[in-house]
Amino acid sequence: xxxxxxxxxxxxxxxxxxxxxxxxxxxxxxxxxxxxxxxxxxxxxxxxxxxxxxxxxxxxxxxxxxxxxxxxxxxxxxxxxxxxxxxxxxxxxxxxxxxxxxxxxxxxxxxxxxxxxxxxxxxxxxxxxxxxxxxxxxxxxxxxxxxxxxxxxxxxxxxxxxxxxxxxxxxxxxxxxxxxxxxxxxxxxxxxxxxxxxxxxxxxxxxxxxxxxxxxxxxxxx
Numbered sequence: 001x002x003x004x005x006x007x008x009x010x011x012x013x014x015x016x017x018x019x020x021x022x023x024x025x026x027x028x029x030x031x032x033x034x035x036x037x038x039x040x041x042x043x044x045x046x047x048x049x050x051x052x053x054x055x056x057x058x059x060x061x062x063x064x065x066x067x068x069x070x071x072x073x074x075x076x077x078x079x080x081x082x083x084x085x086x087x088x089x090x091x092x093x094x095x096x097x098x099x100x101x102x103x104x105x106x107x108x109x110x111x112x113x114x115x116x117x118x119x120x121x122x123x124x125x126x127x128x129x130x131x132x133x134x135x136x137x138x139x140x141x142x143x144x145x146x147x148x149x150x151x152x153x154x155x156x157x158x159x160x161x162x163x164x165x166x167x168x169x170x171x172x173x174x175x176x177x178x179x180x181x182x183x184x185x186x187x188x189x190x191x192x193x194x195x196x197x198x199x200x201x202x203x204x205x206x207x208x209x210x211x212x213x214x215x216x217x218x219x220x221x222x
Contacts, residue, residue, distance in 0.1 A: 039125035040106065045133035048106040049213040073099055077143055077214060080186045087164060093188050100145055104213040112207045117165035119173050127170055130211060131178035142215040146170050148189045149208050152201030156191060163189030170209050
């Protein structure tokens with residue numbers, strides 16, 4: 001009887017030890033689990049949106065691929081600063097995207113909820129970092145495109161309107177909280193036509209906002 005009791009006690013102690021070890025292992029696993037993506041810092045946004053000088057070749061022309069703007073481009077952007085309607089036409093959106101091509105851009109993963117344009121508490125760190133960056137003196141008189149995007153769920157029309165609302169929400173947040181001039185921003189929505197993750201068209205990361213510095217890039221002689 002005594003031997004059986006001792007064997008039972010040893011078994012109980014072994015089981016308790018195993019449970020403790022398992023609990024410790026789970027705790028370590030949780031502690032080592034990857035955290036959610038961090039919002040970009042103000043400095044990272046400043047670096048991303050700072051135009052690089054256009055270097056000129058020995059022949060005097062701009063380096064191939066560099067964009068320094070043009071009077072026609074400036075005139076077009078001016079017409080979009082205060083549009084008469086909220087929605088841009090397809091032609092305007094396409095031309096705006098062409099102008100933004102190759103210019104300083106940052107893709108902000110603003111975590112909008114499904115079918116929502118509300119800047120929630122979890123979305124504020126990214127937008128606040130953007131507001132702080134654009135409040136810097138070097139961006140005071142800049143022109144910035146805020147482009148809204150959606151995932152692939154829903155119809156083209158619904159997503160187009162939703163993407164416009166998301167861009168407008170970010171602009172409103174920046175102008176109201178950071179007192180940035182509304183004329184500095186051009187908003188556009190691209191619906192689900194420019195997915196960030198084409199392999200996973202319904203992924204959360206597709207619900208985002210891009211900011212592009214459309215200001216003219218200064219030339220630097222070489």
